[in-house]
Amino acid sequence: DGQWQELSLPRCSFSLARDFRKSAREAPCGSRPPEPGVVPRREEALILNNLSAAGEEAGMAASLESFMSASGVVQFPCKFDDLPTPCCVVDMDVVERNCRAMTKRATTAGVELRPHVKTHKVPEIAALQIGDKTKGIVASTLAEVRFFAAHGYSDITYSVPISASKLADVQAVQGAEVTVFIDSEEQVDEIERFFAASADKKAFPAFLKLDSGYHRAGIDITNLRTEALTLATRLHTSNAIAFRGVYSHSGHAYDGKTIEINEQECAAARDFADQLIGGGVPVPIVSVGGTPTCATNTKFEGATEIHPGNYVFFDRQQMAVGGCGEEDVACTVLARVVGHYRTSGHMLCDAGSLAMSKDKAPQDNAFGKVLGEGLLLSSVSQEVGKLVGLDGLPPDFEAYPLAPL
Numbered sequence: 001d002g003q004w005q006e007l008s009l010p011r012c013s014f015s016l017a018r019d020f021r022k023s024a025r026e027a028p029c030g031s032r033p034p035e036p037g038v039v040p041r042r043e044e045a046l047i048l049n050n051l052s053a054a055g056e057e058a059g060m061a062a063s064l065e066s067f068m069s070a071s072g073v074v075q076f077p078c079k080f081d082d083l084p085t086p087c088c089v090v091d092m093d094v095v096e097r098n099c100r101a102m103t104k105r106a107t108t109a110g111v112e113l114r115p116h117v118k119t120h121k122v123p124e125i126a127a128l129q130i131g132d133k134t135k136g137i138v139a140s141t142l143a144e145v146r147f148f149a150a151h152g153y154s155d156i157t158y159s160v161p162i163s164a165s166k167l168a169d170v171q172a173v174q175g176a177e178v179t180v181f182i183d184s185e186e187q188v189d190e191i192e193r194f195f196a197a198s199a200d201k202k203a204f205p206a207f208l209k210l211d212s213g214y215h216r217a218g219i220d221i222t223n224l225r226t227e228a229l230t231l232a233t234r235l236h237t238s239n240a241i242a243f244r245g246v247y248s249h250s251g252h253a254y255d256g257k258t259i260e261i262n263e264q265e266c267a268a269a270r271d272f273a274d275q276l277i278g279g280g281v282p283v284p285i286v287s288v289g290g291t292p293t294c295a296t297n298t299k300f301e302g303a304t305e306i307h308p309g310n311y312v313f314f315d316r317q318q319m320a321v322g323g324c325g326e327e328d329v330a331c332t333v334l335a336r337v338v339g340h341y342r343t344s345g346h347m348l349c350d351a352g353s354l355a356m357s358k359d360k361a362p363q364d365n366a367f368g369k370v371l372g373e374g375l376l377l378s379s380v381s382q383e384v385g386k387l388v389g390l391d392g393l394p395p396d397f398e399a400y401p402l403a404p405l
Contacts, residue, residue, distance in 0.1 A: 080334065086355035087334040094330035095312055099128040102294065102311050111300050114138055114157065114287060116309025123151040125312060136179075138307050142169050149176035157181075157247075157307075161209060161217055164190040171200055179205040179244055183219045188234055188241065195240035203240055207247035207287065208232050212268040213261065214251040221272045229275065236281045245285030246273055249307070253292040255362075256321055262293040262300065270302025295323035316361035316369065332371060337400045338384070345394035346378070347387040353380040364390070375400075 106113040115129040118140035126137055126148065136155040139145045145156050154176045162170070162180040167190070170178050182188060191204055208231065211218035219228045235243040248269045253261040265288050273283040289306035295318065300306055313331035314324040333355050339348030356367050356377065367385065368377035375395055377385045389395045 083334060085334050085336045086351040088355075089332050089334055090313070091330045091332075094328065095125060096128055098311050098314065098324075098328060098330060099125075102308060103129070103131075105294065105298065106306055109298060109300050109306075111303055112136075112305035114305050114307045115312075116140070116159070116307055117148065118144065118159075119309050119312055121147070123148060123153070126153065129312065136305075138309065142166060142173075145170075145176070145178055146173055149173050149178075155179075157207065162187055162191070162204075162206075164194065167191065167194045167204070170204070171198065171202075177205055179207055181209040181217070181247065182206045182231075182235060182241070183209040183211075183217060185231060185234070188231070188238060192238060192240045203238075203242040205242045205244050206235055207244055207285070208235055210246050210248040210269060210272065212248040212250070212265045212288075214249060216249075216251060218248065221268060228272070229279070232276050233279070233281055243281075245283045245287065245304075246276075247285075247287040247307075250288065250290045250293045253290055254317065254321065258292045258296040258321055258323070262289070262297045265289070265293070266300050266302045273302075291318060292321045292323055296321065315357075316363070317359065320361055320363045333368070335385075337387070337402055340397050340402065342394070342397060345388065347375075347395055347397065347400060348384050349377070349387055350384060351377070351380075352383040352385050354382055356380055356385065 102115070103113060112135075113130065114136040115126070116138040117126045117129070118138075120126075121144060127133070130137060133152045134154050136157060137148060137153055138157045138159050139148060140159050142158065145158050148156055152175070156173075156176045157179040158170065159181060161183050170180060182191075191206075195201070195204070208228075209218040210228070211220045212222075219231060221228045232243070232246070235241050246269055248265055250261050250265045269286050269288050273286045276283050285305060286303050287305045287307055288300060288303045289308055291308040291310040291314075294300075294306045294308035295311055310318060311323070314329045315331070316329070318324045319326060319329070333351050335349040335351035335355070337347050338350050341348065351368075353367075360367055361369075364376055366376040366378055367380050369375070370377075370387065374390045375387045376390060378388045378392075379386045387395060387400075
């Protein structure tokens, strides 16, 4: 019977909820808050509705107060039954614990932490990850880069290989040094042409993106070793580029073998960096990792920093590779049963692919598991999902009436 606060805001608008949490520390558990917006400490969480990317830019540009007045807020205090669904629920106690744990892991290993912020897109959570806003973060879109720069984060890596069409946008970011990814000679050509024509003669900070086994992006340092060394040397000597080091992402560790992949990635990145250093090219930063490897390893031999991101919330896929337990998953989705279909043996809930994910968890090949219940989300359409029993048999329809959570 706890009371909750729900905000119909883009995921970037978080400040007000943090203010609620500060006041909540003095509120008795389960009691009515002394002031509107106070959430009992026992139920301390942020609940966000309407987490679509649409409108995110508008929310970034507007002040929290003006955006709230325009969008409206669900009446509070309220209970679970009062919440519109699907609804993203974030347990901030778990988020804070996860952030502390990863910071300690990096410190103990003797590496810096350059966390990814795309999972949450919230400045206050980024502050939990790094503490000091001058420390580095990683973003996945230019909208995120601009947003975090506007909130005082001054060292931001844009984690998509740079293209010519985005150079002006990167250069225009105010208040932050934006580091780009380069993995081809063509990108250097484009940067040098843009730099020559630009009145701004500040070089573009850049990482050489390495492919050390994932085979998604980055120059292949195994099969194209000579080309990779030549490209890195060019980044070092170009007047248009400020070479910061090498960056590898162990995305293939999401399939398991996190210990082996971490050792391989660290060794490959370090060996490449040492070869550059031996040839007279300084490599200040050797950045490696991803949440699966960073959450399951305590050493990152040869690396200077790690860049996990998902660990803030964790998920069932991370549970499958041993990175966390169910108690470490901070983000869940509230949904209602909206249909019983006895002849086909499934129920329908109002959480589909937009509310959940396009990825399945490897332990049961499902899009989700109902917390504390014997139900799996077996398939999803855009706005709805099918619920079945753990063994694929029809669920107990009587136990899950229509509409209630």
